[in-house]
């Protein structure tokens with residue numbers, strides 16, 4: 160089935176300056192895949208001084224559709240080289256995130272909020288404190 164599009168006229172855009180993402184192991188889409196909690200940090204165009212955080216949950220199937228459609232639009236609007244650069248940037252950020260996530264795991268900060276905030280000294284997840 161071909162993709163359907165609508166003409167969306169934006170108004171008072173929420174301008175995102177930073178994002179965060181985390182797989183939520185308790186949220187699934189109808190395909191059984193985990194969803195991503197996506198956090199958007201920014202402000203409305205008309206009130207740029209009033210920064211906000213918008214918390215969202217995006218099923219992975221919806222995320223794949225979004226990213227695939229974005230790739231098609233980059234190719235059509237800016238060309239194949241621009242899409243290639245974008246995909247290279249994605250690979251670079253993925254490698255950096257892998258390294259950072261491995262570091263959090265080594266420091267025992269990736270299991271629970273207490274572990275994260277106390278640098279692995281205290282846990283509310285059942286993980287014992289102290290050094291491994």
Ligand SMILES: [Zn+2]
Nearest residue numbers: 270271274282
């Ligand atoms: Zn923990």
